[in-house]
Amino acid sequence: MSASAVSPNSGFPGFGDTAPLDIAEFSSATTEALIQRIADGSFDAWADTAARVGYCANPVRLVGSSTTVDAATGQVLDTFSSDQSPLGVVYRPCGNRRADVCPSCSRVYARDTFEMLRAGLVGGKTVSTGVASNPVLFATFTAPSFGSVHGPRPVGGSTAGGRCRPRDMSETCRHGRPTSCMAIHEPHDPHGGAPLCDECYDWEGAVVWNWWAPELWRRTVMALRRAIAAKLDVPEESLGESASLQYAKVAEFQTRGLVHFHALFRLDGPSGPGSPSPLDEAELAETFRRVINGVEYFAPAIDAEDTSRLIQWGTQIDIRPVRGAKGVDYQTDSLHAEQVAGYLAKYATKDVAELDHGQLRGPHLRQLEQTCKELATRGMAAGEDSPYLLLFKRNRTLGFRGHFSTKSRRYSITLGALRRARHRFQLLRADLERRGKPLDPTGLEERLLADEESSTLIVGAWAFQGSGWTRSGDRALALAAAARSREYAQWRAEQTRDAITQRKDRR
Ligand SMILES: [Zn+2]
Ligand SMILES: [Zn+2]
Ligand SMILES: [Zn+2]
Incomplete structure (x- = not known):
């Protein structure tokens, strides 16, 4: 056959x-x-x-009309009204990033994120293919410990058959609770991430850490740029004349309810993406390892009864080189570009709701939510300028107020440009269908991703009917x-x- x-x-x-x-x-x-x-x-x-x-x-419903005008001549090319649509109303996708809200739009978001991340690693989609020759590191930044928690042992790191916390069974904390746990927790066990002792666990410390994690990240990027400048022996403010550090990062919640970051860093030369890097991968990794554990921030006290807290990364910072599509070296601990892009794109569609079991949120996550509210109330009593006032609004995300996925300006193409290209493609396809013409694939991607303004203008009046x-x-x-x-x-x-x-x- x-x-x-x-x-x-x-x-x-x-x-x-x-x-x-x-x-x-x-x-x-x-x-x-x-x-x-x-x-x-x-x-x-x-x-x-x-x-x-x-x-x-959950598509958005719009009513109204639009007119397509030739920008140069002012000639009306086309008019369109919502009553011409099949259901009499125009439907637009909701565009939600979260898989638990809209599986379809979240898949589109994940695909765009994958393309954006991948282009930053190997080039393409208007990004120079020269980026593939520059050093790229993949780093995972975790939170420190706020007390022992239950959880599946990390894959490969187990020495006791995957048992939770194997140790002397007679040992107890000062509240009389065992400090060991011989259970084997499956990945979706609702006990995963829950403290062994609720009274020993530093709930406030955990929430305050989530609250300041974006600030710790900001300081980390600054510290890395400073360290690269020092390594190159140039003043920090003129680092741009020698090198440029670009990144893309994704936030993920661990089962214990603390946020952690996965990030890709690429070092480019002075002329932007694709220009040769002045440092090699080993030098860049060494600079990172030397700096990251020293980054810190003193979080202000909640109120007069409280003390300032030192905010730092956990000790397990994993830094690994990433290889481009070609020349994959499976002998070392380096990661493949596609693999990393796929991994991060998957996390970009999740948030803390992923930790909930159906509609149910585990008791330790509810306790963290409660702590957010309590700290906000105490902050409010301490004064109107308390930096903790808005914790109340962030209780659902357990105090985390940052974005789930961010990138530096020149890491890659923007998600907006990818969305625009998709929209242009849909318009083009509809237009060709109407005129019964075939699609010309030559240079299609460049045309769709081009930054230029289109020669036609769409003037419309649309009203939101509902979602x-x-x-x-x-x-x-x-x-x-x-x-x-x-x-x-x-x-x-x-x-x-x-x-x-x-x-x-x-x-
Ligand atoms: Zn949707
Ligand atoms: Zn356990
Ligand atoms: Zn205890």
Whole structure:
């Protein structure tokens, strides 16, 4: 059987005009919505709309109209009004980053983040491919300990069969609680991250650390730039004439409710991304290791009863070199560019809600939330200028007020530029479809990513009608369709992989 004679879609269950609709795994709400849409004849309009918003779980609904004008001549090229849309209203994807809020938009966000991170490592998407030759380090910054907690042992670091805290069973803390735990905690065990003794644990210290973590990060980047300048023997303020340190970082919550950061650092030469770095990877790593543990910040006391706290990174700072797509060296502890980009992109779609078990938040996380509120109240009593007042608003994120993913200006292309390119592609495709013309792939990526202003102007008046699907079952239906399209994408990837392997085998 020749693979090319068969449609690439044959074999995927439920695909094709004659294939039976597989609704066995649909919930009753989804089936109900489907039947309703088919019965009143609005299914095709809905399916078309849902596909256009990428099966977003909570799309934004807009009403209004717009006119496309040639910027040079003022000639009206096109007009569009929301009543021309299949459902009479324009739907736009919600664009939420979080996987627990919208799986579809979060996947788009993860893909963009992956492309952005990858371009910073190997080039492409307007970033010079020269970046692949510059040193890149991947570092993980954790919080220090605020007391012993339960948890699965780190993979590979176990010497006791994965037991939580194996030690003398008779030993207790001053509250009479054991300081050991012989259990083996699975990764999703709700006890994971909970203190062995609630009274020994420094709840306030943990919250204050989360609160100041962004400041500690800011100081770390400053300290690294200062240390690189010292290493190059140039004044700090003219470091830009010799080198430039760029980074991309992602925040992640550990099960104990403390935030930690994964970051990629790249050292470029004076002419920006891709210009040769004055330091090699080993020199850069050595400079980092020397500096990071010394970075500190004295967090002000909450009130007169409290004392100042020293904010520092935990002792486990992992720094590893990252290799570009070519010349991967699996013999050393270096990481592969694609691997790191994929890893970070995955974390960029999560937040503290990932730690919740369904709707349930573990008792230690609730205690941290409570501590945020208490410290805010004490801060308020201490004075209006207390830096802890807004902790009250940050109780859900356990005191963390930073962004979940950030990058320095010249690390890579921006997520905004990638979003703009996707929007331009959709407009282009719609326009070609209307005119019955094929897509010309030559230089397409450059055209889409170009920074220039478009020659046409879109003037519109739009009003927000609401958010979410209008019928209760539509959301479930969109989620089911999204899951199905993910399965299909996975199936396609597997088919391609198999085809490549077969071709190799035949050789
Ligand atoms: Zn969405
Ligand atoms: Zn334990
Ligand atoms: Zn205790």
